[in-house]
Amino acid sequence: MHSVPMIPKELVAASAEALILSLLSKGESYGYAIIQEVRARSDNHMQWTDGMLYPVLHRMENNGWIKARWVKMENGRKRKYYSLKKDGKAALDKQRTQWLKVHGVLTQLWGEQEQYA
């Protein structure tokens, strides 16, 4: 069994919106926690420069997909939590359909390759 190579940053960037929307559909979260969860779920194969998550979050906030609120933590510091808005749920449905389509095409093609191999 060969090891899974690191997923290139271009692919991570392309899937960033879908990943964030999917994670936020499970409940509100904040930047660091989002990155940690993506890392954990991908067995550390999906990595990005952490800071690059924030322009994506802010763009999604501008699009009206997500909303943010500052929450005061026990240590006195504040943390910005993001949650999904109604338009975000619609965007997630759209992206899910698109990604499933890509997944379906690739699965089909690789199935055919295995058949003729």
Place this chain on the structure above:
Amino acid sequence: MPDLEEKIAKWRKRMAAGGVKPAAVLDELEGHLREVIQERLAAGRSESEAVEIAIARVGSPGSLRTEFNKISGAICLPVVIGACVWTMLVILIAVLMLRRVFIGEMGTLMFSHIVILTTGYLAAFLAGGFGIIYVCWQWFGRLSPGRGQSLSKAAFWFTYISGGLVLCGFLLGTLWSKQHLDAYWQDSPRWWGCFCACIWTVALCLIQRFASISDYVRMLLSIVGNVVIGLGWFCAVVPHPVSNGVMKYWPMEVFLGFHVLFFLAGFSRRFETAKLSN
């Protein structure tokens, strides 16, 4: 850990110098930086190593600035509408006044004074209008980073425009006064009002230029600017024997109350944010 705080403060300064300036963005990135530092310290790294790793993970100011600039380039609708309305009013005022110049009712100096001063006042009102929209959007949770930056940038430029125009208009007024009334200064509410508006707009330009003020402070100052310009322009509360102290164009109480309300709404929101960040 005073050393750690010093390192974080230095990192924050480097980010701001590199073009990542909005305080809210820096606060959020700093929060992330601190989380990574704690994570690395818990994993047994030294403080210096933890900070180094965290800084690398957050990324360089250049690359972050590039990404943030991609989303802050959009101009929000109120800014587009405000700028269009202001331009149309400038043209309308110029055309109406020009007509009076052509029929001999007004000289070119007075024409320049009125048009430049009025458009300067309107620019200041527009900046204040952006401040009010900013406060309303923030109050109702509709202020996204892009909208905030767009409004702040527009208020920034219209503050400079108003400062330049009001100063020029005021100076042209003094020249007209010297030519026609034999003195650069006339002791009347209108003159005092214009003088106060001029001082305010120029001071605001200087504050913007030399003091590092946040978007929020800029917007609140723009709202205060509306009150100053309103009082200066309409001279409603300047007591003077010549005009009997009142030149009311509209109920100033409503105008003042309206602006005090928005200022307090914005200020209380600011206070709330400040409490969170302490």
